[in-house]
Amino acid sequence: MRQAESETAAVDPVAQAIAGDRDAFAELVRRNQAMVFSLAVHSLRDEGVAEELAQEVFLELHRALPQLESALHVTNWLRRVTLHRCIDQSRRDKHRPRLALDEIPEPADTDRRETDFFLQEQIRKMTASLPERARALVLLRYQEDMEPTEIAQVLGLPVNTVKSQLHRALGMLREKLERRLRAEV
Amino acid sequence: MNDDKLIETLSTALRRREPRDGFADRVMARLPEQVQVQPGSWWQRFAFVGGTAWAPAMAVLLVAMLVTSLMGYRRAQDHKTKVERARTELAIALQITTAKLEATKLRLIRNKGARVL
Numbered sequence: 001m002r003q004a005e006s007e008t009a010a011v012d013p014v015a016q017a018i019a020g021d022r023d024a025f026a027e028l029v030r031r032n033q034a035m036v037f038s039l040a041v042h043s044l045r046d047e048g049v050a051e052e053l054a055q056e057v058f059l060e061l062h063r064a065l066p067q068l069e070s071a072l073h074v075t076n077w078l079r080r081v082t083l084h085r086c087i088d089q090s091r092r093d094k095h096r097p098r099l100a101l102d103e104i105p106e107p108a109d110t111d112r113r114e115t116d117f118f119l120q121e122q123i124r125k126m127t128a129s130l131p132e133r134a135r136a137l138v139l140l141r142y143q144e145d146m147e148p149t150e151i152a153q154v155l156g157l158p159v160n161t162v163k164s165q166l167h168r169a170l171g172m173l174r175e176k177l178e179r180r181l182r183a184e185v
Numbered sequence: 186m187n188d189d190k191l192i193e194t195l196s197t198a199l200r201r202r203e204p205r206d207g208f209a210d211r212v213m214a215r216l217p218e219q220v221q222v223q224p225g226s227w228w229q230r231f232a233f234v235g236g237t238a239w240a241p242a243m244a245v246l247l248v249a250m251l252v253t254s255l256m257g258y259r260r261a262q263d264h265k266t267k268v269e270r271a272r273t274e275l276a277i278a279l280q281i282t283t284a285k286l287e288a289t290k291l292r293l294i295r296n297k298g299a300r301v302l
Contacts, residue, residue: 120198143199
């Protein structure tokens with residue numbers, strides 16, 4: 001019976017965590033930590049702040065567990081709460097000087113791998129600089145690989161709003177990137 | 186840059202990253218110690234079903250229901266008293282009226298008798 005119970009916990013720790021099993025909750029954290037941390041670090045661009053925020057999200061999850069019902073419910077709850085906390089953190093940090101895009105140093109080497117890394121770094125910085133809603137949509141779509149219908153459910157928005165705002169966000173990123181790349185030529 | 190290339194770059198740039206090693210341990214270290222409610226007698230088990238002490242809420246609800254019932258009973262009693270009083274007054278009024286009618290009837294009979302004589 002004990003082995004079966006631990007197998008159940010390993011397969012679905014949500015029910016066990018809701019029942020108060022601390023090991024199951026720890027497993028829940030391990031399964032979702034990359035998602036929560038990545039949403040935070042891609043929003044805030046500061047690993048220390050992102051980790052602190054991610055820890056607090058899981059502490060809040062522990063308190064909210066009795067209200068949650070399934071693994072999917074937990075995952076969507078984590079996404080929603082993390083993004084909201086990132087928005088709050090961004091607003092608190094508004095006074096901090098943000099790195100302007102034209103101040104980003106260019107790579108010394110033009111090796112393709114570094115160029116790709118540079119491009120990706122540009123994309124990450126531009127994503128973090130998007131307006132709050134656009135940033136949330138881009139992260140849920142391209143980090144979490146969610147469909148617009150799923151994003152609409154998590155954020156409580158109409159599907160058509162998600163699609164149009166995602167399209168607009170992509171346009172903003174493309175424009176910023178093209179301006180940046182033209183400046184290099 | 187076309188859309189496909191941009192999306193491909195976005196997906197790569199925004200892929201998930203793990204936090205520093207030991208993240209889950211750091212979270213668990215910040216969790217409060219769990220307070221286990223040891224069910225004792227049957228009423229304690231009853232009161233703490235689901236880990237929530239709902240008995241106090243039930244007690245408040247019962248008291249509220251009792252007070253409401255008592256107020257309702259009091260109102261009903263007051264109403265009953267008023268009805269009884271009204272009934273008594275009506276009976277007295279009827280008695281007075283009947284007595285007066287009898288007296289008037291007697292006078293009429295006497296007057297009729299006197300005229301005949």
